[in-house]
Amino acid sequence: MSFEIPVKIGLEIHVQITALKTKLFCATKADYRSEEPNTLLCPTCLGLPGALPKVNKKAIEYAIMVAKALNCRIAPKLIFCRKHYFYPDMVKNYQISQYDGPGSTPIASNGFVRIIVDGKPKIVRIRRINLEEDPGRIHYPTGSLLTSKYSLVDYNRSGIALLEIVTEPDIESPREARIFLEKLIAILEYLGVTDTRLEGAFRVDANISVADQARVEIKNIGSIKDVERALTYEILRQKSIIQKGGTVSRETRHWDSSSKVTVPLRIKEFEEDYRYFPDPDLPPITISKEWIEEIEKRMPELPDARIERFVKQYGLDEYRAQVLVLNKWLADLFEEAAKEYNNYKSLADWLITDFLRWVKEFNVDPSRVKATPKHIVKLLKLLDEGLISVRMAKELMPKIVLEGVDVESFVKQHGFSKLSDESELRRVVEEVFREYPRAVEDARRNPKAINFLVGAVMKKTKGRADPQLTIRIIRELLQSQQ
């Protein structure tokens, strides 16, 4: 999709640190997803008078990891501020967050993420990363904010450690937003910070301006697909205003995922409305160089480094390396298989085309894919030895993905092996010649017409015939019968 009018998009990504066992400021259990509403609560995460927050050390360490992975500058002190607003998702009427303004600083700033758009590298700058608490979850009785007469709140989520990652407005299309988010999610997954497949673990607000008009903020987008949809919708909406000679007004809109539209929200707050000030309950925490270095040592290999290594170690091109690496489980499977199979390019091709296609087609959760690296290696070895054809390998792939079928025994049991016995194949070709005399005539006059005969042989052998051998036998027979 291309947009002739210039589009500027900045994203605010909220990521829960789902790797934590407790909330950010209290020792209440963090895994709220299978719990009844309003059961994981304590005076601190409800903000009751007298309760004191105490920071989860692990949460700071994960935030530092993310900051490092996104090439950010890390603040020497961790300072929490109160951000005040009145909304039912927050009981104490302020959120403990961080402030990027006079006298205060977020945990990290000035980073960047490398992405590749249409084969070209591009940098998306990261403005800042905040460590903050998640508010409660609002549930709409009718399923939609638009039609509900009141809202229902579950405060189990309030106080969950949340990272707010804010980009500069460097993104120029909904598709670029998707590519960026896929990369970001891969980085977070490699770090083991968050499981973005969990409902609500990953939420996006998008700022978008079209043709240098006012910036519109879209809140409440819950998936990468919806980010693309909401941005596309908003671009069309703003464009049609501009084309009618109107001006886009600066406002906050809500993405309604059931009706797939954005609607204006009542929130019209300016920064001063939040009345930010340092939280007197939380003295600053020093982030020493030694601490950062110690955390860096524990960091795993990240996507960019792995892509580079795949190119060097396995001789893959950057595109293939990237497709593998951004699907961590697939890259892991590739590396396991590569220990026993050294045609790396062929291995990569089979994984990113047929294998990945079936995983997506069946919508299989990657953790539930039955195929092991051994299955893939066996399949490719049978193919290399000429015992099965490419077509057979393609047919076997879904069985491997879904059922974890052992290729070797399957081929033996079902006679699924390639027909490369010359005398047997010759008999089939002769049969085809008898059945289609006119096609044989055609093939004598026009060499291209041979394809019909090859197809007929394939049909008779259910695709088992070795194509090269079949063509050779047909040519020989055509000549000998002349």
Added chain:
Amino acid sequence: MQREDLISYLERLVLVRFTESERKRIMEEINKILDFFKSLDEIKELDNYEPLFHVHDIEGPTREDEPSHEVELQRSDVMLNAVLEKGYVKAPRTIEE
């Protein structure tokens, strides 16, 4: 900003409305506060001072990521003042017609 406007501005920020007599009283108090804070303008070379985030010069404590059983004991009490529906807390609508 004019000091009269400042009062209306503060009313909006804190979401309250003052009566005329309250406005008068608060105006006087605000004036005193602002005049007192003016003394800060006399400090030179502010860059030489570390900003103060907390009145006590102490390092913020942290805790390990371990759930506490004490928390569980308090759970049943914390929702006593809420209007509940199916376990959820009932709250007003958040969008205008």
